[in-house]
Amino acid sequence: MTSLRRMLLSGFAIVAVLGTVVLLILVGLEYGFFSSTPPPLDATLAEIVDHVLIPLLVFIGLSVIGSILVIRAATRRLEDVAALANEASARGEPFRAPLEALPREIHPFAEAVNRLTARLERHARQQEAFAADAAHELKTPLSVLALELDRLPREDAAPLKVQVQALSELIDQLLLLARSNNPGGQARQVPVDLDALGQRVVADMAPRAIHDGKSLSYETAGAARICGLEEALASALRTLVDNALRETPAGGEVVVRAGPGPQIAVLDGGAGLDVAALERFKARGVRADQGATGGAGLGLAIADRIAEAHEGELETCRPQETGLRIRFTRSLPPQD
Amino acid sequence: MRVLIIEDNERLSLLLAEGLARRGFSCDAAGSLAEADDFLAVTGYDALVLDLGLPDGDGVDWLRALTADHAPVLVLTARASIGERVTGLDAGADDYMVKPADPDEIAARLRALLRRPGTREPARIEVGALQFDPAGREARFRNTPLRLGRREAALLETLMRRPGAVVPREAIENAIYSWDETVSANALEAVASRLRRRLAEAGAGGLVHVVRGVGYYLGEVAE
Numbered sequence: 001m002t003s004l005r006r007m008l009l010s011g012f013a014i015v016a017v018l019g020t021v022v023l024l025i026l027v028g029l030e031y032g033f034f035s036s037t038p039p040p041l042d043a044t045l046a047e048i049v050d051h052v053l054i055p056l057l058v059f060i061g062l063s064v065i066g067s068i069l070v071i072r073a074a075t076r077r078l079e080d081v082a083a084l085a086n087e088a089s090a091r092g093e094p095f096r097a098p099l100e101a102l103p104r105e106i107h108p109f110a111e112a113v114n115r116l117t118a119r120l121e122r123h124a125r126q127q128e129a130f131a132a133d134a135a136h137e138l139k140t141p142l143s144v145l146a147l148e149l150d151r152l153p154r155e156d157a158a159p160l161k162v163q164v165q166a167l168s169e170l171i172d173q174l175l176l177l178a179r180s181n182n183p184g185g186q187a188r189q190v191p192v193d194l195d196a197l198g199q200r201v202v203a204d205m206a207p208r209a210i211h212d213g214k215s216l217s218y219e220t221a222g223a224a225r226i227c228g229l230e231e232a233l234a235s236a237l238r239t240l241v242d243n244a245l246r247e248t249p250a251g252g253e254v255v256v257r258a259g260p261g262p263q264i265a266v267l268d269g270g271a272g273l274d275v276a277a278l279e280r281f282k283a284r285g286v287r288a289d290q291g292a293t294g295g296a297g298l299g300l301a302i303a304d305r306i307a308e309a310h311e312g313e314l315e316t317c318r319p320q321e322t323g324l325r326i327r328f329t330r331s332l333p334p335q336d
Numbered sequence: 337m338r339v340l341i342i343e344d345n346e347r348l349s350l351l352l353a354e355g356l357a358r359r360g361f362s363c364d365a366a367g368s369l370a371e372a373d374d375f376l377a378v379t380g381y382d383a384l385v386l387d388l389g390l391p392d393g394d395g396v397d398w399l400r401a402l403t404a405d406h407a408p409v410l411v412l413t414a415r416a417s418i419g420e421r422v423t424g425l426d427a428g429a430d431d432y433m434v435k436p437a438d439p440d441e442i443a444a445r446l447r448a449l450l451r452r453p454g455t456r457e458p459a460r461i462e463v464g465a466l467q468f469d470p471a472g473r474e475a476r477f478r479n480t481p482l483r484l485g486r487r488e489a490a491l492l493e494t495l496m497r498r499p500g501a502v503v504p505r506e507a508i509e510n511a512i513y514s515w516d517e518t519v520s521a522n523a524l525e526a527v528a529s530r531l532r533r534r535l536a537e538a539g540a541g542g543l544v545h546v547v548r549g550v551g552y553y554l555g556e557v558a559e
Contacts, residue, residue, distance in 0.1 A: 140345055140414060140435065146437070147348065175417075199504075203547065207555075217548030
């Protein structure tokens, strides 16, 4: 779509050209320019300039200036409202376009968008409520299962307990995803320091990595703060670390690096996913190693959706390094 | 140790009672808050295990209404978010676990709760075959004394107080240096490597791990 200003200017240009032609013809007829005895050319031209060209230029010039001013005023109001919408989105709050601040002609459009937003919010709310119900309902039988397993001999129960734990984590992740998609919900979006987040996840997961003969470490490259649901982001990051540890052979190292700016990367000692493979995993939710132990296959796909709900994207660090990172498009201003 | 389990799912309640019984607890099970009140009116318990969503009310409200001198309460619930944990702990829960929880961990946390109030700190910290005597600043591995310097001993103590967790660097530095000491960037590394050497000499090698960028971690110690 072209801009309103350009549409208006081309409209005026057409009016100017057509008006000039029509007026020229009328003036010509009036002065008998097309008759058998035309008046002298000089006098005719002077008449045309005085009575056609000058009034027309004055009229069209003023109209153009007036219209541009009107359009600029309307655009400014739209820009103000857009800025409000962006601020609300950055704070993770719901937003309705304030009709009183907009020209009446825009109202039907703004109302339609507001209705759509309301519907999306209702949908997100229902999804969160459903996920919360489902998580609650699924966890009770899972706890029964965990306790039933406790009656088995320890060595029989251990691998099954790992599976129960993985299933339980998956349920939590799905609930966190639903919460991230519902910014107006109970779980408030707060400033999240990617540095602190990375340190926390590394501290949580290092004991297991060490147990498996791998090392997990953390480094910072000046990370930003973003606005979001900390638990959900931690869960997404944990999935990436879990994935990286599985891809890394014993003796290898996984590094979590926060920054620079609003991004956090998990670098592994494996082969690293290329873009096409990553897209496939995100889409189908298959597990990177296709192995049979631990972890649930949906992990990466859910981590990607959580990143997306925070206006971020899960991408590969190849070709510079091997690993995955989440890059956010929006960050909060640095703290003093 | 007597424990009252307040949980409306009968199967879960039965299995949990069985599991805790195998670990040396004796349990009663209440299916509702009213039933729990009845039990509590008749006998005293050393600890309560409380589910939050019960047929006759919310466990959080019930917890708030309990008298101040109640037995320690371990909340065991499907509500997993940080906000819900905070609400539970604020309402007076002494610990909070999310379903499905491992019976070993439930038992361990219950024992920790029973140790917590009033009891004096144990004279010695023990992690596997490692022992540390905070009063005498003496560490032993399999009963052989380790000859540790002041800082190495402080590092070992800090790590032994939080077994299984990565202890952040700042916390360690606060524990082993006084506030007016200037600590050079790799001073802690030097202390850790001396501690590792002493441990290795005593046959306890490979225990102190560094988690680069975060802190130190004491690995699993053999019995």
